[in-house]
Amino acid sequence: MSQTSSSSSSSSASSPQVRPKAGSLWQKWLPYLAAVGSLLAIWQIAAFFLPAYLLPDVPDVFVRLFGSMNDAEFTDGIQSSLLRLAWGYPIACLFGAALGLIAGVSQAFAVYLRSLISILQAIPPITWVPFFVILLGFGNATIITVIVIASFFPMALSVLNATEGVNRTHLELARVLGANKLQLLTKVFAPESLPAFVTGAQVAFGNAWRSLIAAEMVGGAAIGLGYYSRWRGEVADMEGVLMSILVIGTIAAVLDLVLLEWLKRRLLRYRYVKTGGAE
Amino acid sequence: MQTIHVDHATKRFGSLEVLKQVDFRLEQGEFAAIVGPSGCGKSTVLRMIAGLDHPTEGTVSANQKPIEAPHPSRVLIFQEHALYPWRTVEKNVAFGLELAGMPKKECQNRVDALLKKVGLSGFQSYYPHQLSGGMRQRASIARALAMDPEVLLLDEPFGALDAITKITMQNELLRLWEGSGKTVLLITHDIDEAIYLADTIHVMSPRPGVIVETIRSEVPRPRNRNGADFVHLREKIMTHLDLAK
Structure with missing residues (x-):
């Protein structure tokens, strides 16, 4: 944001630096490692009792996974899934945020949007797949449309609730200091809805990714991670199925924990500044 | 007047x-x-x-x-919740001037002078939640005074x-x-x-x-x-x- 660089230089306050304690990095990551580790452990213990064609060992699947990095069918699948996500998710976010903002200003539109959302929410996103396959054909257009339908509404709802709940004092203060309508929107409504925008983006991401994989699995496309996993299932290739699950989970977790978390801390920087110190 | x-x-x-x-x-x-x-x-x-x-x-x-x-x-100073949590102290104080479109440089000088006047020099880049209740109200007063109200x-x-x-x-x-x-x-x-x-x-x-x-x-x-x-x-x-x- 713009408020960082110019300000810190002029400040002469000597704030006590908060140094991270030794081992705090380890402490921070331990819960994540424990979560991953316990899942893998349960899998491995079960694998001891089951034949390999029903449940392969954990190391075998990882070996297969690294081997598959040269398998064009698999990597192309990942690529096309990510491409669809890269189109569908931002469109859904922008679309949802715009609808939410408009609804925040217009009471009638808010009622309309809420009912629209409750109808769309009642329909599982993948039920749209056959409809759009007939309309748009197999492939990207269908899947991206399904992603948008599945993930715009958490964003729209989140932003709508935020604009409706904007602090009255914040608005009146701006009016007292001479703000016009546009300034109210850009200087109070927008920054005040930003936390909701971030929350909406996080929920929307989960929806987008799940509907993407599901849509690929039920036949919206002939390439992609979801498609790959279903196809491996049909030929009873358990290693391939597990490998797909691993990749699907990892991609989502990494994007969520790293990318969205980074975005959150950047946009809502003021919330993460420690009490009693500037930086 | x-x-x-x-x-x-x-x-x-x-x-x-x-x-x-x-x-x-x-x-x-x-x-x-x-x-x-x-x-x-x-x-x-x-x-x-x-x-x-x-x-x-x-x-x-x-x-x-x-x-x-x-x-x-005619500027009103509210009891609480009056500082924008996403703005630093100096950006809060400058808010009214920013709305009026005052040039950055002039704005900065005025804000610095006011912060000094209310005893908040050096807290320019702090966020409201980092301040005590009294300091927040000082910042509020500085923001009102920035408008030089009658x-x-x-x-x-x-x-x-x-x-x-x-x-x-x-x-x-x-x-x-x-x-x-x-x-x-x-x-x-x-x-x-x-x-x-x-x-x-x-x-x-x-x-x-x-x-x-x-x-x-x-x-x-x-x-x-x-x-x-x-x-x-x-x-x-x-x-x-x-x-x-």
């Missing part, structure tokens, strides 16, 4: 009468206070002068012109502060006001605060809000909170509020 005239203002919210025939003048450069219990409608009077509310009957005018909308020459409207500005900080802030406020020529209207439920700060005290009683008495304080400054005339004034106000034994 402006003279504010609240002319037989009555305010109703639905069937609820909040204010009844409130009538007083705010002379240029005077420090006035409205004192009364919570919910007596004193904030509504302030909001009407700020242009955020309008009387149901009667008028509220500045220099004989009815007040229709907020104007930067009239300052204070809505229980120190109500959320502890007793000791409150006294410090009252002295600060006096220091900032003295010689500035600004008109100040303070809303408070703290009788001592009103007597310590104001020259004109309007005593308000609730349901519906009416001004039961207007007292011109003759107590010389700096005022001794335990002086005989101070105590006498306190007793007088308490009698008007039916608080005396």
